[in-house]
Amino acid sequence: MKTTSEHNKRIAEMTFAAVYPHYVTKVERKGRTKEELHQVIEWLTGFNENKLQKLIDEKVTFETFFEKANLNPNAGLIKGVICGYRIEEIENVLTKQVRYLDKLVDELAKGRKMENILRDE
Incomplete structure (x- = not known):
């Protein structure tokens, strides 16, 4: 599935504040904590x-959020499908970074062990 320029623009202009409560709800509904969510976000962004x-x-928009981030060097190890997109095939850098975050939140909510989520070799 290929992202369109409109899709990439929509993601860039979306505010992190608008999506963050959904991340919290998703992980807490599955028995994980806000602190674990913050640990995952800190691992990815610093x-x-x-x-x-x-x-x-x-x-801030996702564009500004990731411009300010110090992306973890192991972020490239995040692979798989999220929201119908295979992360490895996403060409737009910002869209890929947002999908990295989505994938980590999804893995946290699915109960994966923290050491596997954080991909620290």
């Missing part, structure tokens, strides 16, 4: 809880 809250309060 944002600690205070920085994450600041970005939420500022209502």
